[in-house]
Amino acid sequence: xxxxxxxxxxxxxxxxxxxxxxxxxxxxNNKISExxxxxxxxxxxxxxxxxxxxxxxHIGHALNMTLQDVIARYWRMxxxxxxxxxxxxxxxxxxxxxVERKILREGITSRAELGRDDFLKKVWEWKKESGGTIxxxxxxxxxxxxxxxERFTLDEGLSEAVRExxxxxxxxxxxxRDKRLVNWDTKLETAISDLEVIQKDKKGYYWxxxxxxxxxxxxIIVATTRPETLLGDTCVAVNPKDKRYKxxxxxxxxxxxxxxxxxIVADEYADPEKGTGxxxxxxAHDFNDFQVGKRHNLEPINILNTNGTLNKNTPKAxxxxxxxxxxxxxxxxxxxxxxxxxxxxxxxxxxYGDRSDTVIEPFLTDQWFVDAKKLAGPAIESVKxxxxxxxxxTWENTFFEWMNNIEPWCISRQLWWGHRIPAWYATDxxxxxxxxxxxxxxxxxxxxxxxxxxxxxxxxxxxxxxxxLWPFSTLGWPNKSKDLxxxxxxxxxxxxxxxxxxxxxxxxMLGIYFMKKSPFKEVYVHALVRDSKGNKMSKSKGNxxxxxVLMDQYGTxxxxxxxxxxxxxxRDIKLAEDRIVGYRNFITKIHNASKFLEMNGCVLDKExxxxxxxxxxNLWIINLLYKTADNVSSEIESYxxxxxxxxxxxxxxxxxxxxxxxIVKPVLSEINIEENKEIKNTTAFVFSKILTIxxxxxxxxxxxxxxxxxxxxxxxxLMDWPDSNIEKIKLSKNNTEIEWTIKFISEIRSLRAMLNIxxxxxxxxxxxxxxxxxxxxxxxxxxxxxxxAGVESFSFNANDSDNxxxxxxxxxxxxxxxxxxxxxxxxxxxxxxxxSKLKDDISIxxxxxxxxxxxxxxxxxxxxxxxxxxEGIKSLADRLQLAINRLDNKI
RNA sequence: GGGCGAUUAACUCAGGGGUAGAGUGUCUCGGUGACAUCGAGGAAGCCAUUGGUUCAAAUCCAAUAUCGCCCACCA
Numbered sequence: 001x002x003x004x005x006x007x008x009x010x011x012x013x014x015x016x017x018x019x020x021x022x023x024x025x026x027x028x029n030n031k032i033s034e035x036x037x038x039x040x041x042x043x044x045x046x047x048x049x050x051x052x053x054x055x056x057x058h059i060g061h062a063l064n065m066t067l068q069d070v071i072a073r074y075w076r077m078x079x080x081x082x083x084x085x086x087x088x089x090x091x092x093x094x095x096x097x098x099v100e101r102k103i104l105r106e107g108i109t110s111r112a113e114l115g116r117d118d119f120l121k122k123v124w125e126w127k128k129e130s131g132g133t134i135x136x137x138x139x140x141x142x143x144x145x146x147x148x149x150e151r152f153t154l155d156e157g158l159s160e161a162v163r164e165x166x167x168x169x170x171x172x173x174x175x176x177r178d179k180r181l182v183n184w185d186t187k188l189e190t191a192i193s194d195l196e197v198i199q200k201d202k203k204g205y206y207w208x209x210x211x212x213x214x215x216x217x218x219x220i221i222v223a224t225t226r227p228e229t230l231l232g233d234t235c236v237a238v239n240p241k242d243k244r245y246k247x248x249x250x251x252x253x254x255x256x257x258x259x260x261x262x263x264i265v266a267d268e269y270a271d272p273e274k275g276t277g278x279x280x281x282x283x284a285h286d287f288n289d290f291q292v293g294k295r296h297n298l299e300p301i302n303i304l305n306t307n308g309t310l311n312k313n314t315p316k317a318x319x320x321x322x323x324x325x326x327x328x329x330x331x332x333x334x335x336x337x338x339x340x341x342x343x344x345x346x347x348x349x350x351x352y353g354d355r356s357d358t359v360i361e362p363f364l365t366d367q368w369f370v371d372a373k374k375l376a377g378p379a380i381e382s383v384k385x386x387x388x389x390x391x392x393x394t395w396e397n398t399f400f401e402w403m404n405n406i407e408p409w410c411i412s413r414q415l416w417w418g419h420r421i422p423a424w425y426a427t428d429x430x431x432x433x434x435x436x437x438x439x440x441x442x443x444x445x446x447x448x449x450x451x452x453x454x455x456x457x458x459x460x461x462x463x464x465x466x467x468x469l470w471p472f473s474t475l476g477w478p479n480k481s482k483d484l485x486x487x488x489x490x491x492x493x494x495x496x497x498x499x500x501x502x503x504x505x506x507x508x509m510l511g512i513y514f515m516k517k518s519p520f521k522e523v524y525v526h527a528l529v530r531d532s533k534g535n536k537m538s539k540s541k542g543n544x545x546x547x548x549v550l551m552d553q554y555g556t557x558x559x560x561x562x563x564x565x566x567x568x569x570x571r572d573i574k575l576a577e578d579r580i581v582g583y584r585n586f587i588t589k590i591h592n593a594s595k596f597l598e599m600n601g602c603v604l605d606k607e608x609x610x611x612x613x614x615x616x617x618n619l620w621i622i623n624l625l626y627k628t629a630d631n632v633s634s635e636i637e638s639y640x641x642x643x644x645x646x647x648x649x650x651x652x653x654x655x656x657x658x659x660x661x662x663i664v665k666p667v668l669s670e671i672n673i674e675e676n677k678e679i680k681n682t683t684a685f686v687f688s689k690i691l692t693i694x695x696x697x698x699x700x701x702x703x704x705x706x707x708x709x710x711x712x713x714x715x716x717x718l719m720d721w722p723d724s725n726i727e728k729i730k731l732s733k734n735n736t737e738i739e740w741t742i743k744f745i746s747e748i749r750s751l752r753a754m755l756n757i758x759x760x761x762x763x764x765x766x767x768x769x770x771x772x773x774x775x776x777x778x779x780x781x782x783x784x785x786x787x788x789a790g791v792e793s794f795s796f797n798a799n800d801s802d803n804x805x806x807x808x809x810x811x812x813x814x815x816x817x818x819x820x821x822x823x824x825x826x827x828x829x830x831x832x833x834x835x836s837k838l839k840d841d842i843s844i845x846x847x848x849x850x851x852x853x854x855x856x857x858x859x860x861x862x863x864x865x866x867x868x869x870x871e872g873i874k875s876l877a878d879r880l881q882l883a884i885n886r887l888d889n890k891i
Numbered sequence: 892g893g894g895c896g897a898u899u900a901a902c903u904c905a906g907g908g909g910u911a912g913a914g915u916g917u918c919u920c921g922g923u924g925a926c927a928u929c930g931a932g933g934a935a936g937c938c939a940u941u942g943g944u945u946c947a948a949a950u951c952c953a954a955u956a957u958c959g960c961c962c963a964c965c966a
Contacts, residue, residue: 199964206966223966275966286965348965394895398961401894405962497961528960565914568905570896572959576903578915585928596925642905646913661925669924746932752920753932759921787923788931844910853946862909862947869910 016555016700023703024142032076032717033144035083037482044075045490046084047471047520048145049503050153052091053127054098057137059529059537059575060496062547063563065143067526067641068494070564072144073696074636077721083487085474086145088134090154092418092463093188093355099123099417116416116458123417137548142556142699144717151474153466154419161473162419162466163435165514170423170433174371174513175411177423177431181290182410184363186308186323187356190414191367193462194407195502197360199349208276208341209334211236211253214261220245220253221341223275225348227330228323229282231258231314232303237292238278240266245278256339257330258315265296284364302364306414323361368412368421368459375509376403382508382518391639392569395497395525402501409506411462418460425455468506471519490520497525524639527572529563545575557698558584564697565645586649587701590694593657594705597687600668601680604688604712608681610729616780618682620738621660623731624651625686626724630731632693633721648693656686659742666787688712689722737777740810741784747807748789751816754830755805762792763816766804770812806831806883808876815883824887831884838877845870 027033035043046068051061072084099122100111111119135150151158169175182191207227210219220236233255238245249266269292270279283293284300293300305311310318310326318326334340351360380403382388383396390396412421423433424440430447432440432454444452466473471490475483489511495504504523511519529545530537537544550559561583566573596602613619628651635644664679688710691702695716706716713719724731748763757763767775778785778794785791797815804815805827845866848854855863 199962202965204965208966225965271966273966277966279966288964346965349963350965397895401962501962566904571904572897574903576915579903581928582914585926588928589926592926592929594925599925646905650913657926658930662930665925749931750933756920759923759931841910848909848947851946855946857946858909866909 016557019704020140020142020556020700022708023700024139026703026707026715027144027717030715030718031148032715033072033082033084033146034148035146035487036081037486039081041079041081043486044072044080044082044492045487045520046072046082046492046494047474047490048084048086048143049493049495049499050087050089050151050467050470051134051138052094053088053131053134053152054091054094055088055134057134057141057547059545059547061134061138062141062559063526063529063567063573064494064496065138065141066560066563067524067567068145069141069143069560069699070636070641070644070696071492071494073699073717074633074721076144076717077692077695077719078633079720083149083483084143084145085149085151085470085487086135086138086143086147087151087153087470087474088131089463089467090152090418092413092415092460093190093192095123095127096415096417097188097355099126102126111416119416140551140556141547142560144699149474153463153470157476158466158469158473159419160435161469161477162461163422164478165465165469165510166422166461167433167435168514169370174374175368176371177366177368178408179364179366180369180408180410181284181287181362181364182367183351183353183360184304184306184365185353185356185358186304186306186361187358188353188415189306191363191365191410191412192353192355192360193410193464196354197351198354200352201347202350204346204348204350206275206344206346207331207334208343209256209280210339210341211255211280212339213248213264214252214254219339220248220264220278221276222278222280223344224280225346226285226327227334228310228326229285229303230255230280230330231310231318231326232282232284232301233260233262233280234283234293234298234301235263235265235281235296236278237265237267237270237281239268239270239272242270242272242277244272256337257333263296265292267292267295285362287362290362290364300364304361304363306363308361323359367410368423368457368461369408370411370465372406372409372509375513376406376505378512379403379505379508379518382512388508388518388520389522391522391524394570395500395523398497399500399505403505409462411465412457412459413462414458415460418463419466421457421459421461423457425457426452464502464506467503468510469514471507471511472515477514488515488519489517491522493520493523495523495525496528498528500525522639526567527570529573529575550580554580554584555587555700557587557701561586561645561698564641565649567641569640586653587698589653589657590690590701590705593652593661593687594709596661597683597710600683602684602687603680604684604710605681606713608685610682610685613678613682615678615682616735616737617660617663618678619732620735621656621682621686622729623735624655625689626722626727626729627731628655629689629693629722630724633723636696645697648690648697652690652694656690660686662788663738663741663781663784666783670783684710684712691716692719692722695719740774741777741781744778744807744809745785745789747809748785748791751805751807751830752790755826759790762786762790764793764795765791765807765814765816766795766797767812767814768797770814774809774812806880808879810872811875813879813883828884828887831880831887835877835880835884838873838880841873842870842877845873 048068049064068084072082076082103111103114103122108114114122139147166175183194183197185192204225206223206225208221208223209230210221212219222236236253238249240249248264251264252261253264255262269288270277281289281292283290283298284302290300301313303310303314308323310321312319318329321329331340352358353360380400383390383399390399422435423431424437425431426444432443434440434443440454441451444454472484472488475481475487477484493504507519511517547559558580562580565583566575566579610622613622628647631647632644635647664683668676668679670676688706691706695702699717703716706712752759804817807814807816848866
């Protein structure tokens with residue numbers, strides 16, 4: 001076994017952390033990411049989705065922030081004044097839970113023991129100590145947001161905006177207080193919104209209960225998955241059209257255990273197909289039942305305490321029991337009474353709280369609501385009329401679907417951490433809403449004619465209420481600030497689809513209401529990052545990929561490039577480590593190219609004018625460079641990040657490194673200085689532009705190479721984006737000479753590989769009659785051909801019928817003497833294989849050309865294209881056939 | 892139940908009316924003055940199925956199948 005030298009050789013690239021530290025420190029020193037309010041440049045505003053202050057960078061953040069950073073850096077290089085507004089969200093429930101756990105560890109039994117004020121002090125303390133974690137992680141990722149403007153949703157300014165909005169919406173009857181069924185979290189003891197409820201399919205049972213009909217010995221049987229709600233039943237409903245029960249309508253049943261007389265009512269809600277067709281109605285604990293109860297004027301009976309235990313409205317034996325214990329007792333009691341008819345297995349959806357992961361109970365309480373329906377109209381309209389566009393457009397359907405069916409938004413939370421609701425109550429229950437206590441005191445005084453005691457509502461607002469104001473509250477609203485005028489509305493919002501309803505829709509509703517304009521022109525909705533098998537990442541599955549670990553392992557830029565290259569529209573991202581390794585290699589490749597430039601003294605000459613370039617190879621690469629730059633540019637602008645990354649990748653690796661540098665390499669080492677000057681200049685120029693194009697995606701390495709290693713000029717992040725229009729570069733469609741050379745070299749290499757001619761044995765290429773232009777090309781690239789194709793000589797040889805292999809490039813034919821070293825049969829095989837491919841191609845085209853309909857109806861250009869294609873292939877095939885015949889004769 | 896999306900090489904995915912593309916993997920050769928985290932060259936596909944539109948369909952339309960997601964659903 002030969003020793004693998006690769007293992008001995010340690011690549012001497014500087015460490016990722018050194019590169020990352022260098023780049024971020026010069027960006028910080030030069031404040032490249034700060035928006036310039038006084039700049040005359042046109043603005044681009046990106047509102048960062050504020051991560052939870054309790055958060056730690058996960059792969060979704062990494063994707064989201066990388067894409068925003070690509071956009072931000074790109075537009076800066078395009079000469080725009082970019083505001084990327086960062087900040088964090090106070091995350092009411094998450095933060096409160098976290099700090100509650102913390103004080104528990106400190107030996108405090110509950111937040112109640114501390115009291116509201118002291119508990120909040122603890123939360124602020126925590127925020128001061130640990131709240132910056134996520135921000136530092138974002139900075140490490142390279143997020144070039146304007147951190148000097150960092151905001152927090154509980155900042156004084158943002159809180160003022162919250163109060164202003166609340167009061168204003170209240171005055172306009174868009175916020176109201178109401179007693180309604182809400183989703184109640186019995187663990188957190190707070191109401192939550194519909195969106196915070198997650199339905200999970202669970203195994204359960206249908207219990208069939210017999211309710212005795214008063215005055216008879218008969219029963220009506222009802223089915224339920226929640227036996228304990230029996231205690232709160234106020235009627236039994238049957239469908240008026242259901243013949244089975246028609247005679248029972250209006251009769252009464254004796255509700256077992258509680259012995260309450262309740263009516264059998266007729267209601268369309270009862271579905272004869274479901275269960276027994278008769279349904280028990282518990283208005284206080286079921287959303288549908290609530291409506292039924294209302295229709296029949298039945299007072300709901302609440303059977304629960306806020307912590308989910310049974311309350312005073314239930315029989316003594318049940319009071320204080322948890323729901324599950326009460327359920328078991330009901331079943332046992334019913335069975336004992338002989339009223340349990342049967343039990344069936346079922347799988348049904350059970351609501352869970354997204355934060356507490358506990359079963360959510362419909363619960364009747366007084367809460368504050370936003371009349372979302374009224375606010376939704378204009379938001380829907382702004383998408384319909386194109387003021388705001390979703391990318392990809394398919395998300396607009398999702399948006400409409402939800403907005404059209406929107407329900408009142410419950411905004412009050414029975415928590416301590418958050419924006420306190422600016423409402424006060426008089427002892428008689430009168431509500432006063434105002435921004436400050438003084439304000440409501442004045443209101444109260446004018447009502448009562450004297451000073452009275454006012455108590456502020458103890459509840460706080462849903463966190464999304466304040467983040468819904470983010471696009472304008474961060475810019476100084478309600479003050480008419482310069483920022484607001486310049487940076488509102490934003491241009492682009494980058495977000496995951498999971499918060500379209502939570503956040504995007506609410507920002508649009510509130511933004512349009514208060515600012516008269518939708519808060520952003522475009523919403524780019526990116527995919528979810530999944531594991532390599534396509535599973536959603538979750539802590540319980542243990543398949544969570546920690547971006548910070550990946551960043552340590554591969555470097556931040558590698559992760560950024562990987563996420564960008566994988567960010568296709570409309571499909572989830574499966575993060576496979578293979579891909580990451582591939583892109584790590586790409587960054588290494590760039591470093592090696594850089595090393596090559598250094599070794600060969602390729603230094604950027606400020607006097608160098610690319611319009612004066614003469615050599616075809618240089619013209620070729622410049623041409624491709626600008627094509628790539630234009631391409632990357634339009635792909636970023638249309639949010640096709642994967643295309644942008646791939647396009648740059650391909651150009652750098654396969655055009656610049658594989659061909660340009662290889663072709664130029666032998667010439668660079670020649671002594672002719674004048675001759676080399678143009679090549680060296682071009683090489684340095686193109687490389688500097690490569691770094692520019694890649695900068696938005698991999699800022700750390702490109703900045704490092706640009707300003708530290710090569711000292712190409714100022715900081716890269718301040719450079720202009722290459723643009724063929726602005727720089728008036730004429731792009732040509734074809735560069736025949738270089739393209740022909742590449743084809744020629746590829747043919748030679750392919751032949752070598754197929755015939756097993758080792759690279760070290762140089763070959764002699766003969767030609768008989770070829771066009772002079774090809775000879776010229778060969779002569780001007782002779783060094784390249786020698787060094788990268790292993791060609792020793794070219795010579796005229798009229799007698800080309802020796803044992804020779806054939807190379808056909810366009811309409812030129814070459815032959816290589818095999819000198820008996822090579823098995824003719826192998827060459828014959830190779831040629832025959834090529835030929836049969838060509839013949840297949842011809843027959844496909846022939847089939848078309850012989851089709852009368854094709855000739856009659858296809859556009860002329862297409863027909864001509866097919867014909868000339870066929871001509872080309874045919875001439876190649878003919879010459880190949882000739883060569884085969886000749887070789888055949890030798891055998 | 893309502894809606895959306897996916898199905899293309901072994902894998903992960905682009906593309907999108909005119910002969911099928913990339914990266915990874917795989918096979919062969921290679922220790923060469925940028926790079927073995929590399930270079931050169933191969934092999935590998937009835938583009939899910941069935942119908943339609945079209946001169947022409949992987950691409951457009953419709954149905955089907957399978958998988959995924961969102962919303963609704965605790966009789």
